[in-house]
Ligand SMILES: O=c1ccn([C@@H]2O[C@H](COP(=O)(O)OP(=O)(O)O[C@H]3O[C@H](CO)[C@@H](O)[C@H](O)[C@H]3O)[C@@H](O)[C@H]2O)c(=O)[nH]1
C-alpha cells in the first residue's frame with residue numbers, strides 16, 4: 001500500500017524545478033555570446049580578402065546559424081520546467097464515479113511483432129486495478145492476421161485465471177512474461193503465493209505461449225482450433241478470395257464481453273475486442289493514425305468510454321495503478337477543463353547499461369516533457385497516453401458534429417455488444433471508405449499527413465486550445481522495447497525525421513501557424529522538434545570542413561589560440577556541453593553515448609530523411625511506416641547487453657558515418673605529424689586538431705568495427721571499402737579549393 005501523504009486530500013501537486021533560475025541566467029549569457037559570434041563571422045566574411053577564407057566563413061556562418069537556432073529553441077524547454085506528483089490514495093473510494101476507460105493497442109505484423117508480446121501487453125492492461133466493467137481493451141491488427149486473433153483468443157481464456165491470480169496476490173508485474181522472469185516475484189513466500197499455485201499458473205502460461213508460438217511458426221491455425229464458434233471467427237480468412245493484409249473486409253471479434261463473461265471465481269471480466277479494419281489497395285490507410293481512428297469509432301459504438309489510452313503492442317503496463325494516477329488529473333475539479341491528455345513516459349527496458357544508442361531519449365522524453373509541462377504540456381508520444389475522448393472532436397469550447405451521432409463522444413451506449421444493430425454499425429465505421437469526404441484525420445481524430453502521427457496529433461490538439469500534463473511516477477508506468485541494432489535505431493530516427501518534416505512543411509507549420517494559435521514558446525518547442533533534421537547541416541560541416549582543411553594544411557579558417565576570439569569558441573563549446581551534461585541527469589557514459597548518437601544521426605538519419613523527403617515531394621519515390629522489428633536475435637542481444645555496437649548489415653546509414661571516421665582520423669594523424677615535424681605550430685593547428693581528435697574519440701567504435709572486430713556485428717567490408725574510397729574522393733575533389 002502507498003503511504004497516505006499529509007496533503008489534505010489533494011490529488012496532485014506541481015512545483016518548479018530548482019535549476020530554473022540558473023538556466024535562465026545561463027540562457028541570457030549564452031545568447032549574448034552567440035550574438036558576438038555572429039558579429040565575428042560577419043566581420044570575417046566582410047574583411048577577408050582570400051577566397052578560401054571568405055567561402056569557408058560563409059559556410060561556418062550557415063552552420064552556426066543553424067546551431068544558434070536549435071540551441072535557442074532548445075533553451076525554451078529549460079526555462080519553465082515543472083515536476084508533478086499525484087496522490088491516487090486521495091481519489092474518491094466510490095468507484096462508480098470513475099469514468100470508463102477504453103484501451104487501444106496497435107499491432108501491425110505478427111512476424112515483426114510476435115503475438116506473445118501483444119498478448120503480454122494486452123493481459124497487463126486488462127489486469128489494471130480499475131473497475132472491471134468500466135475497462136475495455138481494443139486491439140487493432142493492421143496485419144489482418146489470424147495468428148494474432150488466435151493469440152488473443154488464447155489470452156482471453158488465460159485471462160480468466162491470470163486476472164484473479166494477480167488481484168488476489170496483489171501482483172505488480174501483470175505482464176506474465178515480466179512476472180515469471182522477474183527474480184523478486186519468484187520469491188513466492190514474500191508475495192504470499194503457494195508454490196503449487198505458482199506452478200499451476202506458470203504451466204498454463206507456458207502452454208498458451210507454446211500454442212501461440214507453434215501457430216506462428218507454422219503460419220496457420222489449422223488443427224489448433226476445433227471449437228465451432230471459434231472456427232466461425234476465422235471464417236472470413238477462408239471465405240474472402242484474395243485475402244491479404246492490404247486487402248480484406250473489416251473484422252471485429254468480441255472476445256470477452258464484460259456483462260456476460262466471468263472469470264474463474266465468478267467476477268466480471270473486462271471487455272476484449274479484436275479489430276482489423278478494412279483495407280483496400282486503392283485507398284490510403286494512414287498507418288497507425290488510421291488504425292487509431294477506426295478504434296475511436298468502433299469503440300464508440302461498443303463502449304464509448306470518456307477516457308482513451310493508446311498503447312503500442314510492445315509497451316506493457318508495469319504498474320496496475322496507472323489509470324488511477326491519470327484520474328488524479330482528470331477527476332480533479334481544480335484542473336483546467338481543457339485538459340486533453342495525461343502522458344506517461346515510455347520507458348525502454350531492453351536498453352543496455354551504457355545506453356549505447358541513446359535509446360532512452362532522456363532529453364525529449366523526460367527533460368523536455370517537464371519543460372513543456374510548464375507551458376501547455378508535453379507532446380503526445382504515441383504510447384502511454386490517456387486522452388479525454390472529447391478532445392478528438394473539436395476545441396474545448398466547440399464540438400464537431402458527428403455522423404452517425406452514435407459515434408459522438410456524448411452518445412451513451414445502452415445495447416449489448418453482440419446485438420446485430422451494434423455490430424452492423426461497428427462494421428460500417430470500421431470500413432475504409434467511411435472517412436471519405438469527412439474531417440477524420442484533418443480536423444478530428446488522430447491527424448494524418450505525418451509519419452509521426454503522435455507528435456502531429458498532440459500538436460494539432462494543443463493548437464485548438466487543449467493542454468496536456470506529464471506524469472512521471474517513480475515506478476515506470478509502461479515498459480517497452482527499443483531497437484537493439486544501429487541500423488534499426490537510425491532507420492527509426494529517419495522515419496521520425498521524415499514525419500517531422502511533414503509537420504514543418506505543412507500549412508500547420510509550428511513557426512507560422514503554431515505561434516499564432518498557441519503560446520508562441522510552446523510553438524517554438526514544436527518547431528525545434530520538427531526541425532531536428534537540420535542538425536545535420538552543422539554536424540556535417542564540422543565533421544568534414546576543418547578536417548579537410550587540416551589535411552590540406554590550410555588554417556585560414558580557424559581561430560588561433562592566441563586570438564581573443566578563440567575564448568568565445570571555448571566558452572560556446574564548453575558551455576553547451578557542460579550545461580547539456582548537467583541537464584541530462586544520467587551517468588557520464590550514457591550522456592557521452594547520447595551525444596555520440598546525436599552526431600551519428602546527424603550524419604545519417606537526418607540527411608537521408610531530407611533526401612528521401614525531397615524525392616517524395618518530387619514524386620520520385622514514396623515512403624511508408626516501416627514497423628520496427630521486435631524480434632530479438634540471441635547473438636545480437638548478447639552484444640547489445642555488452643554495450644557493443646551492432647553494425648552487421650551493409651546499411652547506407654553507415655557510409656557517411658564511416659567517411660567521417662576516416663577523414664577525422666586522417667586529419668588527426670596528419671596534424672600530429674605536422675606538429676611533431678615542426679612544420680606547423682600548435683597555436684595555429686590547435687582548433688582543427690582538437691575537432692579532429694574529438695571526432696576520432698567519438699568514432700572509436702567505428703575503427704574497432706572496421707578493423708579489429710571479427711564477430712557478425714562488425715562493419716561489413718563492403719561498407720569499409722566503399723567509405724574509404726568515397727572519403728578519398730571527397731579529399732580529391734575538395735583539395736583544389738584550399
Ligand atoms: O501501419 C501501421 C504501422 C504501425 N502500427 C503500430 O504502431 C506502433 C508503433 O510502431 P513501431 O514500429 O514500434 O514504431 P516506433 O518508432 O517504435 O514507435 C514510436 O513512434 C511512432 C511514430 O511516431 C509512434 O506511433 C509510437 O507510439 C512510438 O512508440 C506499433 O504498435 C505498430 O504496430 C500500426 O498499427 N499500423
Ligand SMILES: [Mn+2]
Nearest residue numbers: 312314481628
Ligand atoms: Mn516501437
